[in-house]
Amino acid sequence: MKIKSLDPRINRIQIDADTENPQAMLHPLENWPTYEVFHQKKRGTHHEHVGVVHATSSELALAFAKEQFARRGETVNLWVVKSEDMMATDYSDADVFATTPEKSFRDPAAYSVKEKIDQWVAKQKNHAG
Amino acid sequence: MYGGGYIGGEETLQANQDDPIALAEFEARIAAGDKIEPKDWMPADYRKQLVRMIEQHAHSEVIGALPEGTWITRAPGFRRKLALMAKVQDEMGHAQLLYSAAETLGKSREAMINDLINGKSKYSNVFNYPAFTWADVAVIGWLVDGAAIVNQVANSKGSYGPYVRALERICYEESFHLKQGHDNVVFLATGTEMQRTMLQEALNRWWQPLMHFFGPSDTMSVHTEKLMRWKVKMASNDDMRQQFISMYVPKIWELGLTLPDNELKRNPLTGKWAFADPDWNLFFEVIKGNGPLNKERLAVRRTAEERGRWVREALLKADMKYTVPFA
Numbered sequence: 142m143k144i145k146s147l148d149p150r151i152n153r154i155q156i157d158a159d160t161e162n163p164q165a166m167l168h169p170l171e172n173w174p175t176y177e178v179f180h181q182k183k184r185g186t187h188h189e190h191v192g193v194v195h196a197t198s199s200e201l202a203l204a205f206a207k208e209q210f211a212r213r214g215e216t217v218n219l220w221v222v223k224s225e226d227m228m229a230t231d232y233s234d235a236d237v238f239a240t241t242p243e244k245s246f247r248d249p250a251a252y253s254v255k256e257k258i259d260q261w262v263a264k265q266k267n268h269a270g
Numbered sequence: 271m272y273g274g275g276y277i278g279g280e281e282t283l284q285a286n287q288d289d290p291i292a293l294a295e296f297e298a299r300i301a302a303g304d305k306i307e308p309k310d311w312m313p314a315d316y317r318k319q320l321v322r323m324i325e326q327h328a329h330s331e332v333i334g335a336l337p338e339g340t341w342i343t344r345a346p347g348f349r350r351k352l353a354l355m356a357k358v359q360d361e362m363g364h365a366q367l368l369y370s371a372a373e374t375l376g377k378s379r380e381a382m383i384n385d386l387i388n389g390k391s392k393y394s395n396v397f398n399y400p401a402f403t404w405a406d407v408a409v410i411g412w413l414v415d416g417a418a419i420v421n422q423v424a425n426s427k428g429s430y431g432p433y434v435r436a437l438e439r440i441c442y443e444e445s446f447h448l449k450q451g452h453d454n455v456v457f458l459a460t461g462t463e464m465q466r467t468m469l470q471e472a473l474n475r476w477w478q479p480l481m482h483f484f485g486p487s488d489t490m491s492v493h494t495e496k497l498m499r500w501k502v503k504m505a506s507n508d509d510m511r512q513q514f515i516s517m518y519v520p521k522i523w524e525l526g527l528t529l530p531d532n533e534l535k536r537n538p539l540t541g542k543w544a545f546a547d548p549d550w551n552l553f554f555e556v557i558k559g560n561g562p563l564n565k566e567r568l569a570v571r572r573t574a575e576e577r578g579r580w581v582r583e584a585l586l587k588a589d590m591k592y593t594v595p596f597a
Contacts, residue, residue, distance in 0.1 A: 144566050147400050148340040151566070156573045158565065166387075167380035167575065171582050175370070175595040192436070193370040193595040195379065197585040209363050212356075213443075225593040232310055 176202035177227055179220040180210050188220055199223075288313045300501055305431040308374035308596070319493075319502050320430055321375045322391075328368035329386045329393035333567050335361040337401040338410060346404055353450045357411065360447065364440045370597050371432040378592065387572045394418075395553065396479045398561030405458055405465075405472035411451020413476060413518060417483045419444050420514050421505075429501035432597050459525040466527075473522070474530045481531075481548040482556075484511040515543045 142158045144151060173195040179188035191210045196202035202221040211219065230237070245251040292311045299306065306312055335358045342358065345351035369379045385391040396414055401407055419441065426437035458469040484507040488494050497503040505513075516536070522529060533546040556564070 144569055146340075146566055147402065148336075150340075150343065151570055154573065154577075156566075156569050158569065166384050169378065169380055170586065170590060170592055171579070172379045172383070173582070173585070174590050174592055175373075177596055190597070191439075192367060193373075193597045194366070197587065197590070201585075208359075209366060212359070212363070223593075224595045225591065227596055229596065232307055 175224040176221040178206040181218040307431045324372040328365045331361045331365035333393045333397045341407045367436040371436045405468040408454035409472045415447040424504040482553045
């Protein structure tokens, strides 16, 4: 028996009403590997990671990325890279990024010379006076 | 844009046997408003419940496209056809965003689709009802999407990074769905007598499924407290239902339309709405597979998988391997 639907498209494709027959089981990888997608809003800005698409090649991944992440709004450029080619630090190692007080020499706020300049200028004026 | 009314499963959560030190760090991170990322340590119940929720949400996007897709070929006018196609395309895009977010928790997309087809995973009950007329499409676009937005905005403040990121994009796109649905409703409501009648009939059909949308009262669930502490569940079903009613009922009444519930009334002192208790037996019957369209929805999905398989397999290459995505 075929499914009789309100939807003429479903009637046209003649679907078997027997739902007990699960022959559609997908195999592992049938939905393909994933690619990470990077999106650039406008020239001069950074590409930003926006998500993932499943694809069989980088060309197909770009086509899907356009559909998925550039349907509306601004886009000037997309990058894709295989998820398996990504390297990342581990969140549990995040302490390697901790800035210790000893690293203040990297911080612009650690360098303040205004007071010294003012004192020196004042001293010169006194000498001249 | 179709999350909401997450169905069941909480009773299978284990009383947790997690490492107490790791658990304390995890809970402190969430309490501090920090997000959890895919490779972080997380309690088994957290992972389990998130996979279930995100997967259910993704399936709802896929199945939710079916009642609206029905009307693409018969949309009244070119502009409405374009808008409906764009909306349906968005819903499929949302499904993909959500499947990817769930994949980061360790369940493959193939396994999720299999569980949809074999009935193990659920999707939002509201899509087991038919869209008889164009007015049904208008009501779905405005009120079903409106209900889903209530749910998704709440969940977008949750604790799991990939889900939050997906929901932010989804909510942004849903605002177009809501506006175009409202536009369609207002067009019919301000039109001819026949158009108003068609709209009123659609509202009558959808009101009960909409009251079911947020799921049964969750005050009874023993896990609600834990899931809320972990920011997996962000609002109670009852609170979301109240929020939906208070946002939309006045707008429906303003158009001179009625709702099939005589008890619907706002208490001016508390601001809370009273409403007739929806028929929860019907709700559970539909979840069990006995709704008007459960069988058709799954048969259509299964057929799409079966008939599209040759394309997917033709493009497979022997050296491909699967890596859990980063997103």
